[in-house]
Amino acid sequence: MKRMLNTTIIASALALAISSPLMARDVASVSEARQEAARSVASLVNDPAFEEAFRAQMGKDRARLADVLASYTPAKAHAASDTTATLRDLDRQAIHLRGLDGAVGSLLDLHLSGDVGGQPVASTRDIWTATIVKNMASGQRELVAYDPAGAEHRYPANAAPAVPMLMVGSKNREATGAGIRLMNETMRRGGVQSVSPLMTARSASAVEEVTVLTDIYLTDDHEPNTAGDADVFAVVSGVNREGKVELVNVDMPYLDHDKQWYTPGQDLVTWRSFAGNYVNIQLFEDDGDTDWQKIAVTIINTVGDLSLIIAPGDPLTGALSKIAAKVIEAMPGKIWQNSVDYIDSFYLVDRRSHYTQKNPNIGARKQARIGLELRTFGGQSVKDSVDKTGNAGNGGAKGL
Template structure:
């Protein structure tokens, strides 16, 4: 699920699209068995994924290893491929470990995040051919929803350009990143870096849990101390067509407002359950902890995490803009400031803007539709007791 504005397609891309249409969505170009050209992806993450895909494709010439990988992929949705190679392909494992290291560094993650590269089957329809022993190709996950082609490699090193919308009949493994793992680690880095830039209040009267117990009424006089929150009882994003290589979405929301000290604060909220468009989820997740905010109003900007995100750069970009905003004694919406902080490249191959909610109020109770019309949330006030 990706939600960035459409990219520009040049003459070459248009011609490729025409060839794809005439070829029925199958192989556009099957190069001779020569070394693949160097990756053309702009980001270090994409380059590392591309190199890993080529190495993996070449390794599948080994029939024993190929059978080992096939069993693992058929048994699991996503396979941590570096760990798999560590037990069955000692020559490949160091190359995959190096790719993992490059990816973690490019994303600004701490060294302890562990392996990130995963391998999965492109579509469920490919399972039969894979089970029957057809040698799979290895593709790199499409980094752009507007991409017309997907690059895949075979075990001889040849490059094949596949239709991004119509999967081939041949089984294809997709090299990707464990998005949930990367985002969880990235949220930790983001919180740490935002704190360093002063975008978290010095005074915090409570920290909101990710999920809460069933709804209770407002606290009575005898109730223990606590704090008011806004929690999401349901959330849904619009359905969007995207390349068949894309895996589950990784969604997070930046909640912004003025902290108790009068300075702008940003609270990242991970939403790991929000995998698919067109599905209504009921997370009972706390979105805003009002004890952290000066006013009873806050904004929320929902983003989708992509492979190329560097969380340290994200925090720096946000801080560069939001630190210039001062408290004028009345609430100022901050959605535009957050969006202005995003580098131009993030509207193409990196984090994608999903939707935004202006002036969420502590008293909001009901459906709130996003300003972009791409998402809707049902929210309610919820009091979290502290014992």
Template sequence: MRNQAVIVLLALLGTASAQAADQDRELARQLALQQKNLLPLLSNQEFQAPLPNLLQKANPRLKRQAADANQAAISRQGLEGEVKQLMQLRLANQEQADALKQGVEPLIAYVPSGDEQSWSAIEAFDTAGNPVYLDVNQPPARPVLVVEADPVKAKNAGLKVMRKALAAAELQAAPMAQSSTTPLKTSILKKIRLSDDQEPWLLGAAEVYAVVAGVNPSRDEPVVDIVDMPYLDYDNTDYSPNQILVYWDRYRWGAVDVVMMEQDDNVNYKELSALLIEALKLGFTAGGVPEALPFLDLGGRIVKALPDSWMTNNDDYLDTFYTLEQDQSYHQYPGAAGNAVITLEPKEIQPTRP
């Protein structure tokens, strides 16, 4: 029954995504027709701005189209109540800002529906509203403005949705309060590199986060921490964030699984939260927590719960690190999918002295 429900829901989400893309397509065409009025305003905001900032003097029809596209994006991603404004206009390649300032007319594109691997071309519009088809993988020489749901805002709101859902299900890791006498045991992410962030040029920088899953230290239930990775923008680039990835006091047995995900325009965060909760709780309800085992395959449960399309096309799932252990160092350690490589080091944070 669960699989049937997921199939139906994904079909509905696919239909909604296609309808939203149709809205975004017409919005992009109308913006292309009005670009001479929009470019001076966009230039003043470094060629990235929320649509309402650009459309204050636009005609009522264009404002209505932008509002409809905005509401569709919020609904598609399950972000009702967390964010009011998502849609923006952004220069796809900031290195082409000088060309815009020199008067080169840009094309205006929108984000196609479906996963990126299925895209055959990127449709954009010129100043006359005529369609121009661009290569998915190779950015064009001509500047392109893209109308889209702001991925940073969407991810930030989406992580709030996930944390609230996990807290309501009593699976959210408790905030850490450092003891005045006991060192805080952590693992620090010293270095990370992605071989492929799955992002076409149209979408710009990736928006990555990690799901850290372990067993609750005080009761026989899973516990999950959502860790944002806002610095992890591009693939084939080394990042040294010095970020705390794991607070070990939150987990029993000194072991966690880490699943790395990438924010995608087609992700519904409410549905994703429900899948995570169901997958994790189902395993504990069915078999309990065998104390003889050092750890349960929580990362595997999460990965299996994700829709097949996310796995085959790597749209939203990036990689998994299974059974990372407390007090262990991991140097240039590859994930199970071979997409991410990390260097992770244990660190004790000493209590502050009064």
């Protein structure tokens, strides 16, 4: 009986070991998940099957790690199985750490950085693998890279060596879009957003006044070149018709590089959600480490009670300035890994103002310039317009 019991226990343990995938060690941050993934990917880059899978999954400029692993058939399956299982678990942990459980199927991705003599990288063989992390001592972002021998190298994020690298990232348009939707839903439940942004703009049942973002230019998107495209979003803040704080998060999926003009024609402010004639517009860049759920809760707790922000009798314009300050306060050094992810602020943007590429509204930090135009949908065009560019002067801004 004892022998049979021991045999059963051993058999069960073997079955569990065979059937259970190897789990990566628990990581404390998305940054750590990326670093562990970069270390693991370094052991696969010289396998031709891995390069084939990576190339097959490349989209615009990057490939989702989960898709690469799904199509990867290593020549030595047993040798690579532990590594691929570890990478899948790191991907799962990264999704959880960003607050996106159930919202995205994969988060970690791969893209090539650098070139060879001005030509695209022809092969991943012997290539370095790398990612961007935060140096806990200095608070600055740096690049951690692993060479073909497995040795670790560290450099300032914007001073990487001129060698091709396979970069591991933790952000993509799907994740940023899901994060923005999650933030809006959380803020709506938290009482700082009155109506879903999807239900406000260009309503067919009523006349809607919408400020459209016609043009935008970033002097600096605060994204290291090795990290690839930027992922920028806006926070529009003001006071709603009930006298409460109103916050709307707006995704900007087209805005992926600095030092060039974009002409999105994007609905930015739906005025039905706001009282008066003024809002703030603030720009931020997703660094790939954001816990979207946590940042939404932090902003609600920081900004949500207007009575704690302004004193009785204060003008609404003063309230808006304080709301904008509170939004910034909720971001750097708390949820974001690095405060440079705050790009710029446009304070007290007038509903009736008009800006263009030639005469843009310049942000307080001079890191962004925008063109804005008020448009009316479902009715006659708005006639009362204040040109803030200096080309026209049909009246000053009216009070709230």
